[in-house]
Amino acid sequence: MPSLIDIRRRIRSVKNMKQITKAMKMVSAAKLRRAQDKVIAARPYAQSMQRMLANVALAASADEMSEIPLLAKREEKRIQLIVVTADRGLAGAFNANVNRAALRFIQEHRNADVALELVGRRARDFFRKRHKNITGEYATFFQKNVRYEDALQVAGKVIERFEKGEIDAVYLVVNHFRNVVVSDLSLTRILPVELPENRAPIDYIYEQRPHQLLRGLLPRYIQAEIYRAMLESSAAEHAARMTAMDAATTNAGDVIDHLTLTMNRVRQASITREIIEIVSGAAALD
Numbered sequence: 001m002p003s004l005i006d007i008r009r010r011i012r013s014v015k016n017m018k019q020i021t022k023a024m025k026m027v028s029a030a031k032l033r034r035a036q037d038k039v040i041a042a043r044p045y046a047q048s049m050q051r052m053l054a055n056v057a058l059a060a061s062a063d064e065m066s067e068i069p070l071l072a073k074r075e076e077k078r079i080q081l082i083v084v085t086a087d088r089g090l091a092g093a094f095n096a097n098v099n100r101a102a103l104r105f106i107q108e109h110r111n112a113d114v115a116l117e118l119v120g121r122r123a124r125d126f127f128r129k130r131h132k133n134i135t136g137e138y139a140t141f142f143q144k145n146v147r148y149e150d151a152l153q154v155a156g157k158v159i160e161r162f163e164k165g166e167i168d169a170v171y172l173v174v175n176h177f178r179n180v181v182v183s184d185l186s187l188t189r190i191l192p193v194e195l196p197e198n199r200a201p202i203d204y205i206y207e208q209r210p211h212q213l214l215r216g217l218l219p220r221y222i223q224a225e226i227y228r229a230m231l232e233s234s235a236a237e238h239a240a241r242m243t244a245m246d247a248a249t250t251n252a253g254d255v256i257d258h259l260t261l262t263m264n265r266v267r268q269a270s271i272t273r274e275i276i277e278i279v280s281g282a283a284a285l286d
Contacts, residue, residue, distance in 0.1 A: 004270070007263040011256055018252035024090065025245035032180070032238035038146070039177055039235045042228045049221050056210050056217065057195045064211035070159070070218040073192050074168040078113045080135070080158050080191075081105060083127070084174040084229055085120035086237040087142040094175060094240035095122040097185050102173050105187060106131065115167065117154060119230065135161075146234050151227035159219055162191050174229045175236040181243060183236035190225050193218055 057065065065071055083102045085095045099122070106114050116131055118124045121139040128134070136157060141150045161167045170191035176184040 002262075002266070004263060004266055007259055007266065011259045011263065014252050014255050014259065018249055018256070021245045021248040021252060025242050025249060028238045028242035028245065032235060032242060034145075035231065035235035035238055036177065039228075039231045042224075042231050046224055046228050049217070049224055053193070053214065053217055053221060054195050056213050060210035060214060064209070065214075068211060068214055068218065069163040070222070071192050071195070071214075074165075076109070076112055076169045078115070078167045079109060080115050080117060080161065080167045080170045082117045082119065082154065082158065082170065082172045082174075082190075082226070082229075083123040084172070084233045085118075085123040085126075086233070087121040087139060088241075089122065090244060091237055091240040092244040094183070094237055095120075095126075098173055098175060099123060099126045101185055101187060102127070103130065105171065105173065117158065119154060120233075141230065142234060142237070146227075146230045148223075148227050151230055152223055155219070155223040155226045158191065159222055167191075172226070172229055174233050175240075176229075176232045177235035177239060180239045183240060190222055193221065 081102060083098060085098045089095060102116070102123070113133065114131075115133045115135045116123075116127055117136040117138075118127060118134060119138045119141060124137045124139050136154070138150070138154065141147075158167070158170050162170060169189055171187060171189050173185070173187045176186050178184050
């Protein structure tokens with residue numbers, strides 16, 4: 001049985017840990033509110049952009065569409081995978097789920113050359129020793145508020161590589177924010193752009209030819225998709241960390257209660273033993 005000093009020391013340690021996890025929960029809750037507002041504001045823009053691309057594409061001819069580089073479909077021999085995780089841990093299975101999904105994608109496409117763009121320190125640390133073809137590492141994007149300029153940096157690189165024919169497809173794996181408790185793991189192809197078909201055409205008046213508009217809109221669409229993915233990941237991260245720290249705080253309270261009960265039993269046993277020793281000594285003197 002441990003001594004009272006050891007139990008008190010452990011109770012003190014768990015109490016300190018509980019204060020830390022409670023503070024981290026409050027910080028994540030405050031950050032989640034701001035990140036959630038940004039995600040909700042970004043979603044309508046992305047949906048409107050998709051509808052606009054589809055409507056403009058209907059007005060362009062098949063020959064004109066075939067001349068647009070970002071719509072070119074090729075056999076997927078060289079694939080770019082963008083992996084979006086957090087920079088920090090202590091968020092449950094948030095980072096592990098993304099890394100496992102990316103690793104599973106690599107294994108499923110073992111016949112292709114898969115290159116990785118790693119957004120987030122946890123993705124970088126995970127794949128540095130597991131995959132040799134890493135074309136980019138971005139380990140500081142989530143240490144501050146997510147910026148559109150950061151998304152432009154990633155988008156510009158993959159767009160340039162796709163247009164030059166260095167890669168045949170670009171996929172994105174990320175956690176999408178649903179609510180405080182649940183996030184959706186998503187693996188989507190963003191290049192070549194998949195435009196919806198069989199839509200009723202809208203009679204736009206074009207100042208430029210439709211295929212020229214598409215050439216300008218498609219890069220903006222890719223930039224918006226990557227930026228929204230980073231916003232989604234940031235919000236989902238704070239939600240996961242808040243949930244994990246809430247569970248940790250609750251568990252710390254349970255541990256403290258159990259240790260307090262154990263301490264009382266040890267103290268009671270010690271007092272009982274001392275009383276028995278005193279009574280035995282008195283009886284021996286008689």
